Amino acid sequence: MSSSAAQAYARTATFTASPRDIEAQTLLKAANKLQDAVNGADPFSEKTRDALLFNRKLWTIFVSDALRDENPQPREVRENIANIGVFVLSQCAALQAVPRLDQFKSLIDINRNIAAGLSGRA
Template sequence: MTFEAYEAVVDESGYEARSRERQALTLGIDRLERIQKDRFSIEDLVESLLYVRRLWTIFIEDLAHPENGLPDKLRADIISIGLWVVKEADRLREQRSNDVVQLIEINRLIRDAL
């Protein structure tokens, strides 16, 4: 395999990974928007918030991995955002908060930046 061909595969796999991340975030945003519109059962609420929490836990673990190619500062910033998302999802699930708007907005910002 030539170097150019290898670069194309790496670029495509990176693009595919970002696409999957965008899709996963979009699903989470859709779920959060249902919560915002009061169209959910308690099971939907818990499942939606756990989905967002699990998704961000995966992102945080990936970002913390030493082989992650993002710059250290960017990784640290996104990890910080992810920790906030996890805590906020927990607060909503535990009914210590009822404001899902910021959680939706943060997820949209990250998704749209991918």
């Protein structure tokens, strides 16, 4: 598939995908970026910094949304998301300060497992 065709498909998929699907796709994108950083084996590379920043921004959005009073999810679900988010954000901050690629696995696993749940594959 050509690059322009892939971009057109991605734009169309964004308009037709459910919010859960978009969240799952974005979590997988974050997990893949983190895995690419691990595979690159340079904890101080720009790729590593970008992967951690992307994951941190994503989870900041999730935590912020979970804490909104208008969020329709049950309180217990929102608290669980917020608790996981606090862990993820603290891990990202620690890894941004002292990047250790062997510590990325938990972040990758969390993103992939939640994406699977959102996609109904869990």
